[in-house]
Amino acid sequence: MDAPTIKLESSDGMIFSTEVRAAKLSETIKTMLEVSAVENDENAIVPLPKVNAFILSKILTWIYHHKDDDAHGAEGVELSPQSPHDISAWDANFINVDQPTLFEIILAANYLEIKGLVDLCCKTVANMIRGKTPEEIRHTFNIPDEIPSRTAQLGEDL
Incomplete structure (x- = not known):
């Protein structure tokens, strides 16, 4: 018997059919399914207006890889000072993307x-x-250094 599926619609109108069980790794989707009672339809x-098709496809790839993890694994390892490098080889390869894509994934995963x-x-x-x-760090993330300009402005004001 096939696993129950639902359809997710990205912000740009793409429809993705996915297993309900996998989609429920997202608390947002899980809540939407419970509130709207469409889980078996x-x-x-299910519209996802804040996630475009490219990012949604990336996230679904991650979800499908982790859908069979135990409850703790599905929720991720707790962050601690001792484990900043504890990223599996699969996850490291998955998240090896350019910065704009990484930040879009962060925003979508948070949403x-x-x-x-x-x-x-x-x-x-x-x-x-x-x-x-x-x-x-400023160079890595293209953050302008505004401190010198503010210091110069303060000097002019004095």
Whole structure:
């Protein structure tokens, strides 16, 4: 017997058919299914207005890989000072994307309330800044250094 499926609609109108059990790794989708009572309606479409098709397809790839994890694994390893590098090889390969894509995944995972994926993204960003100076961090994330201009402005005001 086939697993029950639902349809998810991305912000740009793409429809993705996915297993209900896998989709429920997202607390947002799980709540939508419970509130709307469409879990058993394979024709129902769950709109996800804050997630585009490219990012949704990436997230569904992650969800399908982790759908059979035990409850703790599905929710991710708790962040602790001792485990910032504890990222599986599969997850490291999955999250090896350009910065704009990484930040879109973070926003979507947060919106969809997928704790394990949010944790993975946060660990990835933490590893990107670990051991770097403030200047290196600004360079990595293209953050302008506004302190010198503010200091110069203060000097002019005095």
